[in-house]
Amino acid sequence: EDKVVQSPLSLVVHEGDTVTLNCSYEVTNFRSLLWYKQEKKAPTFLFMLTSSGIEKKSGRLSSILDKKELFSILNITATQTGDSAVYLCTTAPIREQGGKLIFGQGTELSVKP
Amino acid sequence: EAQVTQNPRYLITVTGKKLTVTCSQNMNHEYMSWYRQDPGLGLRQIYYSMNVEVTDKGDVPEGYKVSRKEKRNFPLILESPSPNQTSLYFCASSSVRDRGLETQYFGPGTRLLVL
Numbered sequence: 001e002d003k004v005v006q007s008p009l010s011l012v013v014h015e016g017d018t019v020t021l022n023c024s025y026e027v028t029n030f031r032s033l034l035w036y037k038q039e040k041k042a043p044t045f046l047f048m049l050t051s052s053g054i055e056k057k058s059g060r061l062s063s064i065l066d067k068k069e070l071f072s073i074l075n076i077t078a079t080q081t082g083d084s085a086v087y088l089c090t091t092a093p094i095r096e097q098g099g100k101l102i103f104g105q106g107t108e109l110s111v112k113p
Numbered sequence: 114e115a116q117v118t119q120n121p122r123y124l125i126t127v128t129g130k131k132l133t134v135t136c137s138q139n140m141n142h143e144y145m146s147w148y149r150q151d152p153g154l155g156l157r158q159i160y161y162s163m164n165v166e167v168t169d170k171g172d173v174p175e176g177y178k179v180s181r182k183e184k185r186n187f188p189l190i191l192e193s194p195s196p197n198q199t200s201l202y203f204c205a206s207s208s209v210r211d212r213g214l215e216t217q218y219f220g221p222g223t224r225l226l227v228l
Contacts, residue, residue, distance in 0.1 A: 009153070034216060042203060042219035043156075088155060092214040099144055099163050099214060100171060105155040 002027040006089055006104035014112050017079050021107045023089035024071040030091040033065050033072050038086040038106070046074070046087075079111045115140045117220035119204050125226045126194055134189045134223050136204030144207040144214055145187035146171070147179065149200040150222075156203065162187055163209065194227045201225075 004025045013019055023033070032050045036043035047056045049065035049072060056063050060079075065072045076083055090103040117138045126132055138145065146161035148171075158171025162181040176198055178190040187206075191198060201224050205217040 006155075031214065042221050044219075045216045048216055090156070095209065095214075098169060099146065099161040099209075100169070101146070101158055101161075101214075101217075102172075103148075103156040103158075105153060 002091075002102050004089060004091060004102050004104040006087075006107050008107060009105060010108040010110070012110045012112065013079055015080055017111075018075065018077045019079060019109060021074040021076075021087050021109070022071060023073070023104055025091055025102075026070065027091045027102060029094055029097060031094045032092045034090050034092055035063055035072070035074050036088040036090070038088060039084075043088055076109075079109075081111050081113055084109060084111045115218065117204055117206050117218050119202075119220040119223050121223060122221060123224050125228065127228050128195055129193050132191050132194060132225075134191075134202060134204075134225070136187045136189065136220060137185050138187075138204075138206040138218070139185065140206060140208070140218065141184065142206035142218075143184070143209040144217075145181065146205045146207075146217070147177070147187070147189045148203045148205065149173065149198075150203065151200050159189070159202075194225075196227045199225060199227045 007022045035046040047063040052067035060077045063074045086106040086108050088106045120135045143164045147159040148156040157173045160179040162168045204220040207217045208215045
């Protein structure tokens, strides 16, 4: 059975710290791995990763996919209280496999002042 | 403005009373999907639709029905709600390119309480 596992499930850090969130997967044949940020509302898109080894960056956030070791990481440097949220990762299938998405449980990040 | 809308946003109901949660998108997306979110379980997919008149089960379809008669709308129907369907529900839509799904746009969520 396909699954996506995120770790840690929760994390408390102080402003300025750097954090690394992990997403490992056991999914055969997917098109992309996606990261979302969820504050007290709907998830918002962060990154889409389709190729192994190519880092995506957006400000203090970056992410990379390793298709050989079957994981992705999301890095946040110089964390701010506004980074407090649940971070979700999911795999999106290739077209021939339809539209079933598999989400991890999420990592709840809390950044203290 | 590109968006996914859901109604109602909050709903309290009683066991067995049929309800429908509507979902509409204005981005001409082929793909639409329903999720439920429960503490510690992340998002779990209920049903999805690759296009009009095409629907398929996700991971947790039991107790739910959907229909896709028009491209923009994808209602979620609970024929006989039970307390274990108390949850936060999200609708989402996405474009489908040659290789598959692109990023999803999520609705604001519907918080359902079944007594």
